[in-house]
Amino acid sequence: MTFHHKKGKTTVSDTERAPPIRTAPVKITDVAAAAGVAPMTVSRVINTPDRVSPETTARVRAAIERLGYVPNLIAGGLSSRKSRMVAAIVPTIAHPMFAGLVQSFSASMRQAGYQVMLSISGYDQTDDEALFHALLGRRPDALLITGSAYTPGALQMLIEARIPVVEVWDVSSRPIDMVIGFDHAHVGREVADFLLGKGYERFASLSARDSRALTRARGFTERVAAVGKPLVLEQTTCAPSTAGAGRDGMRALRPLLDQPCGLFCSSDLMAFGVVTEARVQGVALPAQLGVVGFGNFEFSEVNEPPITTVSPEGSGTGRSAATLLLRRLAGERASDNDRMQVPFRIVERATT
Amino acid sequence: MTFHHKKGKTTVSDTERAPPIRTAPVKITDVAAAAGVAPMTVSRVINTPDRVSPETTARVRAAIERLGYVPNLIAGGLSSRKSRMVAAIVPTIAHPMFAGLVQSFSASMRQAGYQVMLSISGYDQTDDEALFHALLGRRPDALLITGSAYTPGALQMLIEARIPVVEVWDVSSRPIDMVIGFDHAHVGREVADFLLGKGYERFASLSARDSRALTRARGFTERVAAVGKPLVLEQTTCAPSTAGAGRDGMRALRPLLDQPCGLFCSSDLMAFGVVTEARVQGVALPAQLGVVGFGNFEFSEVNEPPITTVSPEGSGTGRSAATLLLRRLAGERASDNDRMQVPFRIVERATT
DNA sequence: CTGAAAGCGCTAACAC
DNA sequence: GTGTTAGCGCTTTCAG
Numbered sequence: 001m002t003f004h005h006k007k008g009k010t011t012v013s014d015t016e017r018a019p020p021i022r023t024a025p026v027k028i029t030d031v032a033a034a035a036g037v038a039p040m041t042v043s044r045v046i047n048t049p050d051r052v053s054p055e056t057t058a059r060v061r062a063a064i065e066r067l068g069y070v071p072n073l074i075a076g077g078l079s080s081r082k083s084r085m086v087a088a089i090v091p092t093i094a095h096p097m098f099a100g101l102v103q104s105f106s107a108s109m110r111q112a113g114y115q116v117m118l119s120i121s122g123y124d125q126t127d128d129e130a131l132f133h134a135l136l137g138r139r140p141d142a143l144l145i146t147g148s149a150y151t152p153g154a155l156q157m158l159i160e161a162r163i164p165v166v167e168v169w170d171v172s173s174r175p176i177d178m179v180i181g182f183d184h185a186h187v188g189r190e191v192a193d194f195l196l197g198k199g200y201e202r203f204a205s206l207s208a209r210d211s212r213a214l215t216r217a218r219g220f221t222e223r224v225a226a227v228g229k230p231l232v233l234e235q236t237t238c239a240p241s242t243a244g245a246g247r248d249g250m251r252a253l254r255p256l257l258d259q260p261c262g263l264f265c266s267s268d269l270m271a272f273g274v275v276t277e278a279r280v281q282g283v284a285l286p287a288q289l290g291v292v293g294f295g296n297f298e299f300s301e302v303n304e305p306p307i308t309t310v311s312p313e314g315s316g317t318g319r320s321a322a323t324l325l326l327r328r329l330a331g332e333r334a335s336d337n338d339r340m341q342v343p344f345r346i347v348e349r350a351t352t
Numbered sequence: 353m354t355f356h357h358k359k360g361k362t363t364v365s366d367t368e369r370a371p372p373i374r375t376a377p378v379k380i381t382d383v384a385a386a387a388g389v390a391p392m393t394v395s396r397v398i399n400t401p402d403r404v405s406p407e408t409t410a411r412v413r414a415a416i417e418r419l420g421y422v423p424n425l426i427a428g429g430l431s432s433r434k435s436r437m438v439a440a441i442v443p444t445i446a447h448p449m450f451a452g453l454v455q456s457f458s459a460s461m462r463q464a465g466y467q468v469m470l471s472i473s474g475y476d477q478t479d480d481e482a483l484f485h486a487l488l489g490r491r492p493d494a495l496l497i498t499g500s501a502y503t504p505g506a507l508q509m510l511i512e513a514r515i516p517v518v519e520v521w522d523v524s525s526r527p528i529d530m531v532i533g534f535d536h537a538h539v540g541r542e543v544a545d546f547l548l549g550k551g552y553e554r555f556a557s558l559s560a561r562d563s564r565a566l567t568r569a570r571g572f573t574e575r576v577a578a579v580g581k582p583l584v585l586e587q588t589t590c591a592p593s594t595a596g597a598g599r600d601g602m603r604a605l606r607p608l609l610d611q612p613c614g615l616f617c618s619s620d621l622m623a624f625g626v627v628t629e630a631r632v633q634g635v636a637l638p639a640q641l642g643v644v645g646f647g648n649f650e651f652s653e654v655n656e657p658p659i660t661t662v663s664p665e666g667s668g669t670g671r672s673a674a675t676l677l678l679r680r681l682a683g684e685r686a687s688d689n690d691r692m693q694v695p696f697r698i699v700e701r702a703t704t
Numbered sequence: 705c706t707g708a709a710a711g712c713g714c715t716a717a718c719a720c
Numbered sequence: 721g722t723g724t725t726a727g728c729g730c731t732t733t734c735a736g
Contacts, residue, residue, distance in 0.1 A: 027713055075430050076713075078715090079715040103472050115471075116470060117437070119468075120454075135467070136422050298651055380729065393706060396705090403705070424730070430714085
């Protein structure tokens with residue numbers, strides 16, 4: 001039980017002033033009075049315990065415990081000009097990549113004493129200025145943003161906020177501050193090497209016609225060309241990738257499969273269509289056809305057969321973003337280390 | 353361009369005091385001075401515009417615009433004792449139900465001017481007191497929590513915080529304040545009715561042995577019994593549900609399928625195993641067997657055939673939670689309307 | 705409709 | 721080690 005009625009100056013009677021039951025929330029002066037010390041000493045016990053004598057610390061701790069004191073970080077933040085909150089803006093959390101990003105980023109930040117304010121922006125950038133206004137008004141100590149299509153006014157606000165910013169995933173040509181980018185071309189090259197390592201001698205690419213998917217496809221085909229292997233099919237379809245497009249692609253590919261072929265699809269959804277149609281057509285996976293998708297969607301693992309895919313590591317990215325920001329928050333200056341890549345890995349399953 | 357050097361009392365020279373480049377952040381007094389009004393008037397223009405004359409408003413607005421003023425909501429919150437932030441605690445955002453919940457909850461709250469502080473707790477309740485401490489220290493105006501396994505100390509903190517709390521999804525017997533629960537038994541009954549409506553005359557249930565799944569299964573079997581139809585198989589396996597358990601269940605069910613049968617699985621993962629094994633065994637869906645899962649996982653839609661399932665509506669829940677909290681924040685007292693149910697729907701696809 | 709004074713609860717900076 | 725003073729940037733309250 002924690003009853004306590006230490007109201008400073010009671011000009012009118014308590015019962016007249018205060019709402020019936022509600023006891024006033026405990027504040028630092030209450031604790032200080034209970035422990036017989038100055039408020040500042042209580043503050044020190046909480047924030048810099050090594051600067052207080054053990055005896056005093058014990059007395060104060062006891063008072064804190066007894067009163068159930070929860071320091072008001074809003075007040076502390078105003079005074080110290082540090083909110084110990086960071087804002088994060090993501091387009092969605094429905095995608096595993098972003099879910100992983102948010103999850104690991106908040107875990108890392110919380111461990112360092114920061115709380116994450118999450119904003120889900122959707123993919124349309126309408127009224128990003130209003131969003132930034134609402135966020136920056138809370139004076140976060142740092143900011144994580146994903147994607148880069150922001151209006152000039154919004155960007156100006158970010159710059160004037162003068163806090164560390166890390167941009168993740170989709171990086172503009174002119175970054176604001178720190179950056180964690182994703183090397184789509186590199187993914188394509190790695191997939192080519194992976195399939196080459198599996199012994200495939202002929203290759204094919206199925207890609208949606210969006211710029212990042214095309215960059216991956218180009219990395220793939222260029223690598224294949226570089227090692228002098230034939231590309232039997234290179235097909236692009238309207239974005240976004242769909243399972244239907246994958247089935248169509250498989251039908252186009254079917255007549256060309258007199259020899260084993262390694263196929264890179266621009267997304268797992270497309271790969272799923274390919275695999276499904278392959279079953280219908282009686283194409284043996286991975287003997288006649290090796291299939292690699294992109295995205296590591298949930299169904300790729302559960303599908304029969306499970307689909308080999310490229311998994312951009314959201315959680316690694318979240319940790320890295322936290323690391324970059326925390327470095328800055330610890331006072332480190334901008335440097336060459338402020339650029340990183342989103343890690344990815346090829347998850348090998350039954351289609352290769 | 354927004355240069356301005358309106359520092360109140362400059363005892364020493366500006367250049368000596370201020371860090372080289374960094375211009376001081378704009379505050380309300382700067383705007384007031386620029387507009388030739390009192391700070392309070394600027395505050396009114398922002399918060400209660402109808403109480404300020406149009407001319408003054410225009411002057412102040414212009415000054416705000418020109419200086420790029422972003423009000424410090426931390427300071428405002430300290431003064432007004434309203435943070436306009438709400439805290440949300442979820443075990444994960446990897447599950448579509450929780451992702452939908454968070455997404456729609458934050459959208460609804462943001463629309464009302466509240467920012468969400470998200471905490472992902474994981475499923476282990478270790479140090480929830482530390483988590484609550486970090487959260488409540490930021491003085492959120494309200495709280496959304498999911499699940500109910502909190503330590504007594506943590507619950508005590510919640511109660512002493514005296515803010516509206518809504519518990520979602522998994523509801524303790526003794527709720528703290530408002531509640532949005534999920535009626536598992538009702539789901540089971542609805543699934544039974546749905547399959548009855550499809551014309552199945554014999555039924556089966558496959559469930560993991562966790563209490564909520566079992567409640568759903570019981571709702572299902574009791575309904576089937578109530579209408580006098582036979583239950584040909586009722587199998588439970590160790591939690592959690594797996595695709596493997598689904599395949600095993602299908603093998604057990606195979607010899608009993610001389611007549612069409614309606615099957616309810618405790619999760620989509622299990623339903624997926626069933627569907628996969630049915631293909632191997634040459635069982636026709638939905639003619640010989642109707643399959644309903646639970647959870648509406650991504651793969652259920654993409655699978656071939658797509659799986660009929662029960663979808664707990666995260667987004668509806670998030671909106672409802674926001675509605676409940678906003679009602680309270682608007683001053684409404686506790687009432688019978690403080691209890692709601694998580695809505696769900698049966699998503700009909702190819703397996704029924 | 706506008707302004708002045710007095711804090712909100714805490715901590716930086718400086719005494720002792 | 722500990723206390724005192726003076727704000728952090730805003731809003732409440734009350735006076736015009």
